[in-house]
Amino acid sequence: xxxxxxxxxxxxxxxxxxxxxxxxxxxxxxxxxxxxxxxxxxxxxxxxxxxxxxxxxxxxxxxxxxxxxxxxxxxxxxxxxxxxxxxxxxxxxxxxxxxxxxxxxxxxxxxxxxxxxxxxxxxxxxxxxxxxxxxxxxxxxxxxxxxxxxxxxxxxxxxxxxxxxxxxxxxxxxxxxxxxxxxxxxxxxxxxxxxxxxxxxxxxxxxxxxxxxxxxxxxxxxxxxxxxxxxxxxxxxxxxxxxxxxxxxxxxxxxxxxxxxxxxxxxxxxxxxxxxxxxxxxxxxxxxxxxxxxxxx
Amino acid sequence: xxxxxxxxxxxxxxxxxxxxxxxxxxxxxxxxxxxxxxxxxxxxxxxxxxxxxxxxxxxxxxxxxxxxxxxxxxxxxxxxxxxxxxxxxxxxxxxxxxxxxxxxxxxxxxxxxxxxxxxxxxxxxxxxxxxxxxxxxxxxxxxxxxxxxxxxxxxxxxxxxxxxxxxxxxxxxxxxxxxxxxxxxxxxxxxxxxxxxxxxxxxxxxxxxxxxxxxxxxxxxxxxxxxxxxxxxxxxxxxxxxxxxxxxxxxxxxxxxxxxxxxxxxxxxxxxxxxxxxxxxxxxxxxxxxxxxxxxxxxxxxxxxxxxx
Numbered sequence: 378x379x380x381x382x383x384x385x386x387x388x389x390x391x392x393x394x395x396x397x398x399x400x401x402x403x404x405x406x407x408x409x410x411x412x413x414x415x416x417x418x419x420x421x422x423x424x425x426x427x428x429x430x431x432x433x434x435x436x437x438x439x440x441x442x443x444x445x446x447x448x449x450x451x452x453x454x455x456x457x458x459x460x461x462x463x464x465x466x467x468x469x470x471x472x473x474x475x476x477x478x479x480x481x482x483x484x485x486x487x488x489x490x491x492x493x494x495x496x497x498x499x500x501x502x503x504x505x506x507x508x509x510x511x512x513x514x515x516x517x518x519x520x521x522x523x524x525x526x527x528x529x530x531x532x533x534x535x536x537x538x539x540x541x542x543x544x545x546x547x548x549x550x551x552x553x554x555x556x557x558x559x560x561x562x563x564x565x566x567x568x569x570x571x572x573x574x575x576x577x578x579x580x581x582x583x584x585x586x587x588x589x590x591x592x593x594x595x596x597x598x599x600x601x602x603x604x605x606x607x608x609x610x611x612x613x614x615x616x617x618x619x620x621x622x623x624x625x626x627x628x629x630x631x632x633x634x635x636x637x638x639x640x641x642x643x644x645x646x647x648x649x650x651x652x653x654x655x656x657x658x659x660x661x662x663x664x665x666x667x668x669x670x671x672x673x674x
Numbered sequence: 675x676x677x678x679x680x681x682x683x684x685x686x687x688x689x690x691x692x693x694x695x696x697x698x699x700x701x702x703x704x705x706x707x708x709x710x711x712x713x714x715x716x717x718x719x720x721x722x723x724x725x726x727x728x729x730x731x732x733x734x735x736x737x738x739x740x741x742x743x744x745x746x747x748x749x750x751x752x753x754x755x756x757x758x759x760x761x762x763x764x765x766x767x768x769x770x771x772x773x774x775x776x777x778x779x780x781x782x783x784x785x786x787x788x789x790x791x792x793x794x795x796x797x798x799x800x801x802x803x804x805x806x807x808x809x810x811x812x813x814x815x816x817x818x819x820x821x822x823x824x825x826x827x828x829x830x831x832x833x834x835x836x837x838x839x840x841x842x843x844x845x846x847x848x849x850x851x852x853x854x855x856x857x858x859x860x861x862x863x864x865x866x867x868x869x870x871x872x873x874x875x876x877x878x879x880x881x882x883x884x885x886x887x888x889x890x891x892x893x894x895x896x897x898x899x900x901x902x903x904x905x906x907x908x909x910x911x912x913x914x915x916x917x918x919x920x921x922x923x924x925x926x927x928x929x930x931x932x933x934x935x936x937x938x939x940x941x942x943x944x945x946x947x948x949x950x951x952x953x954x955x956x957x958x959x960x961x962x963x964x965x966x967x968x969x970x971x972x973x974x975x976x977x978x979x980x981x982x983x
Contacts, residue, residue, distance in 0.1 A: 393807035408820035411831035496965035611824035652827025
């Protein structure tokens, strides 16, 4: 029996199976099973305040979600938040990469500094910005007043028009470094010959950026766009700490809605359905970015 | 190597000035918020509530940090309960004594996750990158696909799984959960690194009589030190920073990690900001130190996959 197995699967395949097994085992328990289980939950009407009756309802939960006005508000908020976060993060990251890609004294120090936001825990990040935005004692009011940009102190996080952008600002601060690092590495991989050739052809700084740097940045930018989108669309920590969805529903994003639906209303079925909608959207978006932008950029 | 001709002086001065301006802006943006956090953690409650604010602590004091480290020794009794009055600044939140234990919890979980993550990922990444076996692509895609589902969606089913295993409110549950987050990304990094190692080295090792285990130990591991250090750091930081799972899977100081305890302070409106800021500074120090010390490895390790696209 063993001999037959050995003949069917060679040394390579047996080793591979052995080497991969531990990871597969762990991921089955803590990733695959919960993912499938949550799909099962999304097909049942499970409300924790009524624990014994959990009828199978097919895709009713999904239909209920699509009928829910809060869902569409959350979709709009999430879209604005994600687009702003990803766009500004990428833009800033390119600028920072251009700066750090230059050779000048202190360059390494700046690069070390770049890792500080990346290493800051998101809870502390939220705390830090909440304190900066503080309506009475915060830094933002003091600085803007001193610069003469505002006339009196404002309640920053209480302004529904600004809340999402202010939270996005905190997220951008933390996310920009990794994006910048990825872009720097891509820049460093551009052969110097290209720049020399462009110089010989009489191209200035701007032309060199447009014709040499930016096309070569494509793979790095792709990675940044996909990764940042996947991360931003599901942000949760900052919302819990800074605004809890408020003021009103100004920062009511999908992740926050899922949290409220599941842990405050205890409607696990619809919560799971929303999670699946969010996961599918993330997946399709990443795929689309790779597919379409990847060819054009 | 040919020397670049010296450029005329005016453009060089301009370039220097531009670089300096942008560097200054960069430092202000990246370090400013943290500097303000540190500055206000060194001030008393009365000082941080001054308007306009004190940019630098007028009298730098470690009182907030001292309060955190001695919170466990303090006993609140009926007689002394009024000493800690919010207005006079000595007020400590009721959970202050939980900070130190949660710091240890965070460290313990972080170290376990870093080590186990590496052990699990190295073998799997080697198999996927080097061995040509049936189901290789499927394995890779399945591993990566587990990260598409948002954490908030995994929390409920994972809570039920962990509860059925009887592991709620234990550090072990956190370790296993965090592995699910770190392993796919680590495997991704290591695969790109392993694929960059010349195939000839692998063949030579096999000809010399090494099995896969030998090739991994004698060829791949020694050559991928940067990626291994990056993976260790990344796993530790992810575990140290994680919030959603810890929020749901832990219930008290026996297993709560630092972010959970700190977020509790933030929600508590009576807690003084100077105290919370000090807690925040404590939570920032280990990850930032680690990131700066291992800077070189992190940059080359985390970005190994980026160049290929």
